[in-house]
Amino acid sequence: MNKLQAHYTAATSIVDWTKSESYHNSFLIAKDDVLDFAVKNCIDHGLPEIAVSATQGKLLNLIARSIGAKRILEVGTLGGYSTIWMGRALPDEGTLISLEIDETYAKVARENLAKAGLEDKCKITVGPAGESMENLHPDVPFDLIFIDADKASYPKYFTEAKRLVKKGGVILVDNVVLFGLVNDLSVTDEDLLHFVLGIRQLLADIKGDTDVEATTITTVGEGGFDGFMYIVRK
Template sequence: MAEASNIDDWTRSDVYHNSFLIPADEALEYARKSSDEQGLPEIAVSTAQGKLLNLLARSIGAKRILEVGTLGGFSTIWLARALPEDGELVTLELQPKHAEVAQGDIAHAGLASRVKIIVGPAAESITKLQPEPPFDFAFIDADKPGNLTYFLEAKRLVRKNGVIIVDNVVRHGRVADPTQNDASSIGTRKLLEHLKTDKDVDATTISTVGEKGWDGFTYIIRL
């Protein structure tokens, strides 16, 4: 059997596994469609990735979640569904249009009471947060040059033994290629260089392939 090595193979595999493990979901389909119709960039997490975020948050019993980068609310819905009825998710979004679309998608999913969207530059918004109690889980999926800034603030805001996930850290292998010096790769390298010596956390990067192509996430625990 030939080794699967392209996005068509990876997408077929995602669709196949999802058909067993992730039922069709009207609210998530609505969020996808509304984002497309409003012209939002097609950069949301995949369905399988969204389910993974949901499972990870549930596995630690998260009651408070921080998200950096809302887009149309697809990942927000997955994460908010991991929360108990009295849980809260705070999500930061730069673009007012994206936040408006996300608000509608989140409300359609019946989760408006659990989600607070803060509009504005995340690097500014996140410094103003003083949660009590602290967050249990953070998902960083915004502009990649800001990765280190977002991580440092998330570390301040997340409880001991809390989890921080940073998405899009492999980027088709460009981050590990010294000839590639785009802003996103440089921003991710700065985060990795910091993590190497940060004694307050422990972390690993996992590469992924699927309908979103070849990428990966860094999983970080606050010690």
């Protein structure tokens, strides 16, 4: 451990991570009335506050732009916050399909997308995401797929995403670290185990899968200690 590491070993709480994220965002992410409206609209309608952070949203936007994504699939809409970030990265002819099981969430998301002027580019399909994915047979595969929904179903979502994404396309899977619980073999709480086992199965399925290359990026920030998986379809 070098002197810098030793000096700041105390900076390991969500308070520290949130302060750091907010400081960086003050330089890198401008105030955005549309996104602020989306956040407030979700809160006003009682949606759970589990959307991606602004930092993660901008990362999604940058990834979509950097790979030149024209067709995006999102698994898990919630209130459309991440949908707006990715939708803004699309070119004029681009499209985004977002899958959401809850009609109330979808209604709020449509309001937020309309406020963002993205209702023509971004469409929401309501129903169980696994079934919705099975029913997708696009003539042109997706460039980018973002998975952020029921963790227990991640293996199913990944299988379908691999079918739906183009060769060289990207699959992003959120919340794959879950405060370090995924590798904690002592977890017995049924609700947590429901999530953890899904992610463990996803990891097991990807191990040795010659169709993809993948890595997990661990993150800390206002959302706590978590991470996402970055997968490229070969």
